[in-house]
Amino acid sequence: MIWNAFLLALREIRRSAMRSALTVLGIVIGIASVIAMIMLGDSTTAYVTQSISKLGTNMLIVIPGQQKQGPPSTDSAARRFVQGDIDALKEGAINIRGVAPISSSQMQAVYANKNYSTTVEGSDNDYFVVKDWVFASGRNFLPSELKSGKTVCIIGETVRKELFGALNPVGELIRLENFSCEIIGLLESKGAAMFGMDQDAIIVTPIRMFQRRISGNQEIGRIVISANNSSSIESVKASVISILQERRKIGLGEEDDFNVHDMREMVQTLSSTTQILTILLGAVAAISLLVGGIGIMNIMLVSVTERTREIGIRLAIGALEREVLLQFLVESIVLASIGGVLGIIVGVSAGVGIALYFDLPLIFNTPIVLVAFFFSTVVGVVFGYFPARKAARLNPIDALRHE
Numbered sequence: 001m002i003w004n005a006f007l008l009a010l011r012e013i014r015r016s017a018m019r020s021a022l023t024v025l026g027i028v029i030g031i032a033s034v035i036a037m038i039m040l041g042d043s044t045t046a047y048v049t050q051s052i053s054k055l056g057t058n059m060l061i062v063i064p065g066q067q068k069q070g071p072p073s074t075d076s077a078a079r080r081f082v083q084g085d086i087d088a089l090k091e092g093a094i095n096i097r098g099v100a101p102i103s104s105s106q107m108q109a110v111y112a113n114k115n116y117s118t119t120v121e122g123s124d125n126d127y128f129v130v131k132d133w134v135f136a137s138g139r140n141f142l143p144s145e146l147k148s149g150k151t152v153c154i155i156g157e158t159v160r161k162e163l164f165g166a167l168n169p170v171g172e173l174i175r176l177e178n179f180s181c182e183i184i185g186l187l188e189s190k191g192a193a194m195f196g197m198d199q200d201a202i203i204v205t206p207i208r209m210f211q212r213r214i215s216g217n218q219e220i221g222r223i224v225i226s227a228n229n230s231s232s233i234e235s236v237k238a239s240v241i242s243i244l245q246e247r248r249k250i251g252l253g254e255e256d257d258f259n260v261h262d263m264r265e266m267v268q269t270l271s272s273t274t275q276i277l278t279i280l281l282g283a284v285a286a287i288s289l290l291v292g293g294i295g296i297m298n299i300m301l302v303s304v305t306e307r308t309r310e311i312g313i314r315l316a317i318g319a320l321e322r323e324v325l326l327q328f329l330v331e332s333i334v335l336a337s338i339g340g341v342l343g344i345i346v347g348v349s350a351g352v353g354i355a356l357y358f359d360l361p362l363i364f365n366t367p368i369v370l371v372a373f374f375f376s377t378v379v380g381v382v383f384g385y386f387p388a389r390k391a392a393r394l395n396p397i398d399a400l401r402h403e
Contacts, residue, residue, distance in 0.1 A: 009331035024339040026292025031343025033285030039351030041278025042363035080219035095232035098126035116162040122210020130226040138185030149208030154185035156200035293383040300387035315396040325392035332384020340376030
């Protein structure tokens with residue numbers, strides 16, 4: 001009986017192909033919108049997580065100043081760190097892979113007739129450990145170079161492309177503002193990190209050389225620390241806070257004049273934000289499913305009116321009310337299911353296209369696709385039931401008289 005109802009439904013859909021297509025369109029748009037928005041949200045969340053992980057694994061960022069909302073940024077009025085803080089952390093902090101000082105400045109790098117504005121950072125060899133940098137060629141700083149503040153530097157891939165093209169820059173001299181610097185190493189490319197920041201547009205110099213030639217003082221802008229593993233981050237963070245409180249003479253109950261940012265917290269905050277936006281976008285898109293369901297109910301009511309005499313004949317020759325109810329209910333479900341299948345195809349295609357266009361990780365959410373198809377079927381049942389019940393309860397004599 002169900003198979004016959006299914007065949008009758010297909011026949012009626014083919015008979016009014018244009019009307020059926022317009023009816024299905026609402027379901028297609030609704031399902032496609034939900035799937036595309038969910039895929040976009042999942043891809044964005046994955047992109048944020050990957051971007052932050054590129055900055056370094058199990059990393060803490062220590063900056064001067066009191067707690068502020070948003071990404072880590074240095075408070076220009078706060079007391080800076082000094083080399084003694086770095087030495088104390090390296091000696092006293094537990095479960096750490098590395099502690100690196102960082103002072104930075106935007107400068108113009110010049111080679112031959114080419115110039116490029118980039119970030120110059122002063123640090124030591126722990127910088128490459130904390131940030132998981134790999135050398136493409138050359139070497140890191142020698143102890144003597146760090147101690148004397150020799151004018152040597154290590155450059156990122158973007159700087160190499162802008163100044164040297166395809167040439168190997170190791171051993172060459174570049175000019176930073178008013179002094180020359182020998183390139184001793186080239187870092188492998190890391191690409192863009194969060195907020196579109198190009199990590200390869202960088203030049204790293206010994207911290208003492210930076211302080212003497214660029215900043216003109218002994219201050220350190222921020223400290224980056226890498227824990228041995230993710231499970232030890234909390235103990236490292238507590239150790240760092242304790243050491244700096246002692247170094248900076250912060251008493252019990254006084255507010256710290258520095259901040260220790262955990263990269264995991266940034267990942268969780270940004271991920272939760274993108275997930276909330278995904279839910280909101282999905283909810284807005286789901287409204288079109290409601291509109292599509294109303295369209296199905298409307299067209300089924302029209303179909304019942306047009307086929308009143310046919311229904312009357314079927315009831316007059318012995319068809320049961322439940323058989324008529326099933327016929328129209330199956331037709332409604334078939335319409336909604338066709339819309340669901342087409343919506344899944346369109347939605348997945350749109351999601352893949354958006355991810356490729358914006359260079360986002362492609363995340364295929366199978367449960368959402370299944371839920372979307374199930375929901376389209378439910379829409380067919382819910383919005384098709386009332387017209388089907390109306391058809392099943394028609395009086396055969398009144399139906400046969402209908403013109």
